Each structure stands twice: as structure tokens, then as C-alpha cells.
Amino acid sequence: MYRERPSPLPGAAVWTKSPEPAPRPVLPDGCTDLIWYDGELLVAGPDTRAHLPRPPGRTPEAPVVGLRFAPGQGPAVFGVPAHVLRDLRVPLDELWPADEVRRLAGRLAAAGAPGRVLEAAAAGRLRTGAAPDPAGALIAGAAARGTPVRELAEAVGVGERQLHRRCLAAFGYGPKTLGRVLRLVRALELARAGLPYAEVAAVAGYADQAHLAREVKALAGAPLGAVLAPG
Secondary structure (H helix, E strand, O other): OEEEEEOOOOOEEEEEEOOOOOOOOEOOOOOEEEEEEOOEEEEEOOOOOOEOOOOOOOOOOOOEEEEEEOOOOHHHHHOOOHHHHOOOEEEHHHOOOHHHHHHHHHHHHHOOOHHHHHHHHHHHHHHHOOOOOOOHHHHHHHHHOOOOHHHHHHHHOOOHHHHHHHHHHHHOOOHHHHHHHHHHHHHHHHHHOOOOHHHHHHHHOOOOHHHHHHHHHHHHOOOHHHHHOOO
């Protein structure tokens, strides 16, 4: 079973998930996550394709707990550009000092509410780290609406090459891929709400239903019906 709650941290949410013998793929959403999983601290980078989590190992009864950051927010916590983490699952001690990670793991192992511990650790990094790109929300919103790259660069006040570099650092993708991923997120939200596929395509900004189907298959690795099927 999956549950989540909003976090006091801007753009973040805490989630928990019960272990599954056959985990479902995690779909691209532009987010990064700090995860406490089977006694380990991992960072999940922004994906460009569906990712299949490994099944539980040593402690299969323990839930997976994660702190998810909205697109563009993760680099301020993890201290590296988002593209460094793209399509990867990385031990946290490769990004943060090993002693700090060991202390955090000890607190998590003893915690009754590990999500709160993850939030406190992230809040501490945010107080001392670099701020997120101030144009991040503008870029993400415009990319999700399918704004052409030239128009988006003009809106931000930079050239197209500089926009591409900023997108890679903040989101892990160039602006075109960012738009595709965020449009997929929107399409899945609409489809799960019960909207017919043709209407999903129109509202989410696809050329037609066939375009929607191709993009879902390319990014999620399965047809829309399979992606939406209950686990």
C-alpha cells in the first residue's frame, strides 16, 4: 500500500510504501527522492524511462520511506546538478559525508516516524546549500504547457544554450525532455481521474490520441491501459 502526505519543505512530500514481491515500475515524473530502504539511504534521480525497483531484501516487512522533491528542488538538497543523478539510484554517502550519512541512518533505524527524520535532514541541507534556480517554477510550468524552447528562453531572459544548461542542472533534462515528462504526469493524472483517452490527449497538449499512446509507451514502457491497471 502506498501513502503520502505533504511536507512542510517547499515542493516536497513524504511517502511510504509496503514492500511488494513484484514491485511496479516507477514512472518518470521529474522528481528526485531521498529513500530509506531496507536499511540503506538512497537517492533516486530524475528518470527518463520507467524504473523497476529491486525487491525487498534483508527486512522485507519494513516499509520503504521516501522524501520526494518536486522537479528542480533536489539539487539544493543533494548538492549536485540533477543531470548527475539522471536515471540512477545512488547511495547517499556518495553525495554527503559518510559520517553524516551513518548518523542519519542510525536515527532512522531508531525512529518511529522516519519521514520526519528525512525532512529534518533535508531541511538542514537546505539551510546551508545553494538555492534552487529562481526561474525553476516558470521553466517547469512553461515546459509542461509545451512552450517552444525559443519562447521559453526569451521568457527566462537567456539564450537557448544557457536555458538547456540550466534545465540540466535543475531538472536533469533539457527543456524538451522536461516538457515530455511533465506532460506525461499530467496525462496520467487526467486518465486516472476517468477522462477518456481522446480528451486526455487534447487537454494534456498531445496532437492526438495516437501521439499520447506513443509518448506513454516511450516514457513509461507500456501501453496506457497497462500503466493505469491497478497493482
